[in-house]
Amino acid sequence: MLKVTNLAKSYPTPRGPLEILSDLSFSLGPGDAASIVGPSGSGKSTLLYILGALEPPTSGTVTVDGVDPFTLAPAELAAFRNRRVGFVFQDHLLLPQCTVLENVLIPTLVGQSDADAPGRARDLLEGVGLADRLDHRPAELSGGERQRVALARALIRQPPLVLCDEPTGNLDHAAGDVVATMLFDLHQRQDTVLVVVTHNTGLAAKCSTRFELVGQRLEQRDTSGIA
Ligand SMILES: Nc1ncnc2c1ncn2[C@@H]1O[C@H](COP(=O)(O)OP(=O)(O)OP(=O)(O)O)[C@@H](O)[C@H]1O
């Protein structure tokens, strides 16, 4: 369960604080998916970074399954990010020197040993249609294939919260649809809370909740009218 209460974010600048987000409150449970749209610079990535405990809010709270990550000591915070959050960055951020299988396994290399991880990684990669690409390096993959590896990496620890920043942003329509379908397939199978920043209408249409960031506020949009 993700719960956001009176969240605000501003960045200090020489001309005073730059307000980005103000008074955001919402909650999402397992199996819920929310899409976020909004103009460039409106704070979508900032919000995802706060939800993923990569950036602290200025005020307000975020809890994941009752835990407020910003109250944790540094080592616990690192473990929280590793165990509870799967993050798909817009430009995938795969390690070029590692194979597909190794990239997916990277989050499992910290903390206590996870003997089942290689099996889960293979299953996930099979699920995203890359079973025959395990030994490839990222440079030997297409853009859509790299995004699918990034998706498998985000899900390898079976996190309750999955955050995606424009996961189909760099892909053409067909490849974007493949990634969107796989994202939702895995979301439904693992019953995650999914928050996805996307302008892909097909992807947004799959979400039970649609948000738009306007003027520092998050407004909920009606989902009944979308295909
Ligand atoms: N560290 C920082 N210091 C000051 N301002 C920042 C910092 N990081 C981001 N900003 C500003 O915060 C605003 C929101 O940035 P953010 O990256 O969240 O936007 P976005 O909605 O994701 O945009 P895009 O659609 O272009 O990715 C921008 O105006 C940006 O310039």
Ligand SMILES: [Mg+2]
């Ligand atoms: Mg952004």
